[in-house]
Amino acid sequence: MEPQHIIIRGAQQHNLKHIDVTIPRNKLVVLTGVSGSGKSSLAFDTIYAEGQRRYVESLSAYARQFLGQMEKPKVDAILGLSPAIAIEQKAVSKNPRSTVGTVTEVMDYLRVLYARVGTPHCPDCGTAVTPQSAQSITNQLAQLPPGTRFQLLAPLARNRKGTHTDVLMQARQDGFVRAQINGQLVDLTGDLPDLDKNANTTSNSLWIGWSYQKLPITRSSRVWLIRWKPL
Structure with missing residues (x-):
């Protein structure tokens, strides 16, 4: 049976003080707090680092040599964790035409998705645009x-x-x-x-x-x- 929660016990990475956290899976979860409260330490340096480390360890020795393996975070145990993907906050080149799609490089994939499965509509009357003979x-x-x-x-x-x-x-x-x-x-x-x-x-x-x-x-x-x- 698929686990319903990510259970973290004794997280001590950076400024985390042996905290225990239970996070629901398949949900949108937001970590909030003042600067220095440990949001990034929990999200990136603990959960993401351990998920990435476990995923790399499951690969063959040949594949691992091409991937940078992260160090094991300071945590007693993490249960129900899947391979993780993280988009970190980094400084990017400033461009007034940049959007979320261009910065995250998903714009090209969205174009293909909409072109393949989408149905265009007239912006004036809302009628679906379909081929006509x-x-x-x-x-x-x-x-x-x-x-x-x-x-x-x-x-x-x-x-x-x-x-x-x-x-x-x-x-x-x-x-x-x-x-x-x-x-x-x-x-x-x-x-x-x-x-x-x-x-x-x-x-x-x-x-x-x-x-x-x-x-x-x-x-x-x-x-x-x-x-x-x-x-």
């Missing part, structure tokens, strides 16, 4: 009530500076009559909009597409929607 998009449009007006838009320029005149002219030649720039619809049949060439497209988002008024979806119109690929 042309067929699934067509099915969603078919569920709209007749007469619903909607737009199909696709981004043409991202993270690029410039006026994007060539992109807008090509879109107009391809039959597109409207573009969405920075959230505003722009008519492409007249003079092209004058964009700031030094502005990044992350602030002047350039999208292109067509406006529609939904009519009853027939088999032929469903096939046409699937074949249409402005996205």
